[in-house]
Amino acid sequence: NLSYQCSLNGEHLLAFISVSQAARLLPRFCFQLHEVQMLLPLCLTVSRSVQLHSDVDLGDGNIKYILSGEGAGTIFVIDDKTGNIHATKTLDREEQAQYTLTAQAVARDTNKPLEPPSEFIVKVQDINDNPPEFLHGPYYARVPEMSNVGTSVMQVTATDADDPTYGNSARLVYSILQGQPYFSVEPQTGIIRTALPNMDREARQEYDVVIQAKDMGGHMGGLSGTTEVKITLTDVNDNPPKFPQSVYPMVVSEDRVPGEEVGRLKAKDPDMGDNGLVNYRLVEGDGMSVFELTTDSETREAVVKLKKMVDFETKRSYTLKVEGSNPHIDPQFLAWGPYKDEATIKISVEDADEPPVFVAPSYTFEVEENAPPGAVVGRVHAKDTDVANNPVRYMIPRYTDVEQFFTINSDDGLITTTRPLDREAQAWHNISVSATEIGGHHQDTKVRVNIRVKDVNDNPPEFATNNEVLMCESVAPGKLIETVSAVDKDEMAHRQHFTFSLAPEVAHNHNFSLKDNRDSTASIYVLRKGFGRLTQDVYHLPIEISDNGVPALSSTNTLTIRVCSCDSKDTILSCNVEPYVLPAGLSTGALIAILACIVILLAIVVLFVALRRQKKEPLIVFEEEDIRENIITYDDEGGGEEDTEAFDIATLQNPDGANGFLPRKDIKPELQYPLRPDFPQSLPRRQREEKHTADPRKTVCRGFQAF
Secondary structure: OOEEEEEEOOEEEEEEOEEOOEOOOOOOOOEOEEEEEEEOOOOOOOOOEEEOOOOOOOOOOOEEEEEEEOOEOOOEEEOOOOOEEEEOOOOOOOOOOEEEEEEEEEEOOOOOEOOOOEEEEEEEEOOOOOOOEOOOOOEEEEEEOOOOOOOEEEEOOOEOOOOOOOOOOOOOEEEEEEOOOOEEEOOOOOEEEEOOOOOOOOOOOEEEEEEEEEOHHHOOOOOEEEEEEEEEEEOOOOOOOEOOOOEEEEEEEOOOOOOOEEEEEOOEOOOOHHHHOOEEEEEEEOOOOOEEEEEOOOOOOEEEEEOOOOOOOOOOEEEEEEEEEOOOOOHHHHHHOOOEEEEEEEEEEEOOOOOOEEOOOEEEEEEEOOOOOOOEEEEOOEEOOOOOOOOEEEEOOHHHOOOOOEEEOOOOOEEEEOOOOOOOOOOEEEEEEEEEEOOOOOOEEEEEEEEEEEOOOOOOOEEOOOOOEEEEOOOOOOOEEEEEEEEOOOOOOOOOOEEEEEOHHHOOOOOEEEEEOOOOEEEEEEOOOOOOOOOOOEEEEEEEEEEOOOOOOEEEEEEEEEEEEEOOOOOEEEOOOHHHOOOOOOOHHHHHHHHHHHHHHHHHHHHHHHHHHHHOOOOEOOOOOOHHHHOOOOOOOOOOHHHHHHOOHHHHHOOOOOOOOOOEOOOOOOOOOOOOOOOHHHOOHHHHHHHOOOOHHHHHHHHHHHO
């Protein structure tokens, strides 16, 4: 039998060792494999031991026990005489749950094994020495607001390092320490659930819940661990929009233009995101056509804007009803509706100082042509629509009536002419009239005035064209040579026509006749034959043209008829009479002028050549010529008699003649060397006099070079 004893605080506990296999040979241990269970913390100190004993051990000390395996010599030591095994330090099951050791009895003197080795396993029995732990805490969870009781929020799980197969050391129970009465936790699973109905996010959005996990099945003495769970309520559309006010007063000035903002309002919705969106629309009111409603994308406010201009004098207030509604409605909370609200907008129109307003948008007047200065054209009228009803002053901007044909009475707007108007020069006058409010801000407005000049019969008719009539010499009597028509600068009426007749002085001529065609045209006929260009090449036929205006006007217009040379087919060959008088080409006067110019040019050329010949001189200077005629002038004071005696007059007359050198007069000497700095002009008088006593030729040449 194998037994060991452990003592704790003087108490003795009996531990059993189970033998898995008996020894088959003697002498040997009575077991080969032993499973030793060490209760912790009963056997955690070195004083606690397990004793091994062999049947061959007679107690005489000749047998030595040896131990090998996991932890042998470090964790476990054996008394080689008694076979007692001791644990040298505290054992932790969570670090290593069991150890495999081998024991053997050998002879002390020879170390020969007395029996085969026996293997045994030391199992460390678990105790509750590890508290539960939440490895993933803290936790964050979300659950919709207004959830039903028992709605699952999340599951938390704790772990216990103790042995779950032995006792209750690892059997955990969950409980809630903080977060009641809003949430609960299932003891066995750790699932957190809602515990109260209708939890409102708008009232409270976040909850801090503390969950505890306790081992030993939750009994007293068990170890515990906690974790924090932050639970956030998510939003649902459970609140309808609500306008803070039932009536919103607004003011707009009558000088505002369409598109300008009048005011803003906003419905409050405590929901978030899409659940809190509000759409606005105008439902009813007398300003539906005057105002419009838009939504500011950033502030989500309803913006009231002017759609059409308002007039304080016409209507001073408007009433609108606006509706705000949620576009996204949760069917689960549809019964909590309606998800909309209404408010009233009262808009007052403020009076503004407006410019005067003309009674008509534009004016059109007529005035007689040639009417005397001061003739009445028409009257314009503007009024101040403001409550003050200030008087109005009128004027014509000069840039619309540059030539100042018209003037206007500044008080009553009466337009008159300043001088007679000519319809034929300008039939319409388009001017502007400005009306300015007297007092206030002196605002003005303008109106277009179109003035038509009415025509009077002040222009006599005249030929439509002034072309000459070409007639052959051989024209036959009674032949139609031309049909004339007339025009009138006056306005051509539908029934207006012209009458034609020959002037009284040619009414009985024997050359041509006129026939009025009664359609504002007349025909010209030849009365005789035998026209000749040599006799008379041009005939002038005065014709009187009359209109039927009131008063009727007439004028005498001359028709020019030219006699031409024609062939047998009456094709005009020539209408010029000059070829029979002068040869073809230029006129006599032109030819005489050209010849006179040629003669004058020839005379100028001859005179120029003669003058050049008189001035021509020989190219070579001969000896008989006195060289003193070619004196070079110096701007230098001479030396007097000393200079005269120093030169040979013969040398001066012909300095190069002795050498056979005759200078060319047509060649100018070139300066091959620069002037010497000691040139006589730069020296004092005394030095210059000394210089002049030098070689005359050199002096002359030097002077010539200096020139």
